Amino acid sequence: xxxxxxxxxxxxxxxxxxxxxxxxxxxxxxxxxxxxxxxxxxxxxxxxxxxxxxxxxxxxxxxxxxxxxxxxxxxxxxxxxxxxxxxxxxxxxxxxxxxxxxxxxxxxxxxxxxxxxxxxxxxxxxxxxxxxxxxxxxxxxxxxxxxxxxxxxxxxxxxxxxxxxxxxxxxxxxxxxxxxxxxxxxxxxxxxxxxxxxxxxxxxxxxxxxxxxxxxxxxxxxxxxxxxxxxxxxxxxxxxxxxxxxxxxxxxxxxxxxxxxx
Ligand code: SF4
Ligand code: SF4
Numbered sequence: 001x002x003x004x005x006x007x008x009x010x011x012x013x014x015x016x017x018x019x020x021x022x023x024x025x026x027x028x029x030x031x032x033x034x035x036x037x038x039x040x041x042x043x044x045x046x047x048x049x050x051x052x053x054x055x056x057x058x059x060x061x062x063x064x065x066x067x068x069x070x071x072x073x074x075x076x077x078x079x080x081x082x083x084x085x086x087x088x089x090x091x092x093x094x095x096x097x098x099x100x101x102x103x104x105x106x107x108x109x110x111x112x113x114x115x116x117x118x119x120x121x122x123x124x125x126x127x128x129x130x131x132x133x134x135x136x137x138x139x140x141x142x143x144x145x146x147x148x149x150x151x152x153x154x155x156x157x158x159x160x161x162x163x164x165x166x167x168x169x170x171x172x173x174x175x176x177x178x179x180x181x182x183x184x185x186x187x188x189x190x191x192x193x194x195x196x197x198x199x200x201x202x203x204x205x206x207x208x209x210x211x212x213x214x215x216x217x218x219x220x221x222x223x224x225x226x227x228x229x230x231x232x233x234x235x236x237x238x239x240x241x242x243x244x245x246x247x248x249x250x251x252x253x254x255x256x257x258x259x260x261x262x
Contacts, residue, residue, distance in 0.1 A: 010119045013132035018150055022133055024115055025145030028100060035138045036114065037096035042083040044068060044108055046195040046239075047165035049081065050232050051106035053198075060197025067094055070192070076173045077182030079192040083108070109162035115139065116150055120167055122174045127167045165233070168240050169195070176247065187247060194239040198232055201239050210242065215255040 016022060027033075044052070053063045064070055068081035085091040095103045101111070117132040131150040135142065154160065176183060183191060193200040202225065205211065211221055216238070223234040241254035246261050 010117045010130075010132045013117060013134060016116070016131045016133050016150060018129070018131065020131075021147045021149050022115075022142075022153075023145045023147050024141045024153070026141045030140050032138050032140045034092075034096055034098075034100065036136070037093040037101065037111075039085060039091045040083065040093060042093075042108060042110060044081045044083055045162075045166045046169055046236055047162055048108040048110075049196050050165075050198060050236055052103060052108070054229060054232060055103050055106045059199050060193075061200065064192075064196060072188060073173065073182075075182060076176045077184070077188045077191075078173055078176070079188065079196060081196060109159060109166060112157040112159045112162065113154070115141065116153055118150075118154075118163070120163070120170060122167075122171050127170075161233070165236060168237070172240055172244055172247075175244070183247070187243075190246065191243055194243055195236070198235050198239070201235060213256060213258045213261055214242070214245065215257055 049060065049063065052067070053060055056063060058066075064081055067084060069084050071080045071082060072078060073080050083093065086094050093101075095101055095107075101107050115134045115136075117134050119130040119132065121128050121130075148156070154163075182188075193204060195201075205224070216224070220234070220238070223231060224238045225231065226234065237253070241251045244251035245254050245256055249256075
């Protein structure tokens with residue numbers, strides 16, 4: 001997910017074409033093991049939080065409070081949770097242990113992509129991707145390793161579902177950015193609840209009778225309310241459609257049944 005700072009950072013890196021290749025491998029035997037998991041500026045997307053929150057079976061609000069500092073995008077007003085490094089020597093990631101990443105199966109998209117950075121921009125014909133190589137002095141993964149393309153690396157790291165969810169979020173933010181008006185406090189708070197605290201979104205669905213206000217068939221309602229990873233993903237998709245509908249009065253993925261949603 002791009003921020004102005006991350007776009008600037010990516011632009012400063014060597015670009016690699018989609019069919020270009022790089023040599024890299026990371027495993028617990030590298031001498032630099034875990035060195036990359038500290039002192040990070042790591043923004044989390046709604047999908048990152050969805051995956052991490054499930055690891056801890058923790059309410060979204062508790063997760064955000066315990067592990068992140070929530071800022072906001074200046075140009076859109078959307079919430080921007082930053083993973084908070086631990087205080088103390090080396091400022092490690094809260095999820096790193098002697099044996100490596102404790103949340104490996106659900107680690108954030110940026111950790112999966114590393115050492116690649118992905119810049120995505122929204123155009124008329126959908127998402128355009130660019131890839132960048134992040135080559136840090138301490139990282140010895142480039143010394144050995146298999147030759148791979150960005151597509152091969154992303155497939156190996158199972159990044160596809162992260163990119164799909166993040167691109168959907170980026171599209172919504174791009175729409176808001178294009179208006180030149182960041183979200184006001186009320187919509188920003190709603191975005192935090194709906195997109196980063198799915199347990200609160202489920203409560204909101206019931207409290208606001210959202211299913212009575214929008215066109216959602218039985219299968220979609222059941223999928224949104226299902227308690228499974230697939231259910232969380234459906235709930236996030238629905239939350240993104242809902243936010244788009246609330247902000248713009250229409251959404252490609254969801255139609256309203258009533259004139260006033262709020
Ligand atoms: S090789 Fe690079 S990515 Fe792997 S542990 Fe070392 S610093 Fe981290
Ligand atoms: S989430 Fe895991 S992979 Fe990412 S920085 Fe933290 S420990 Fe490292």
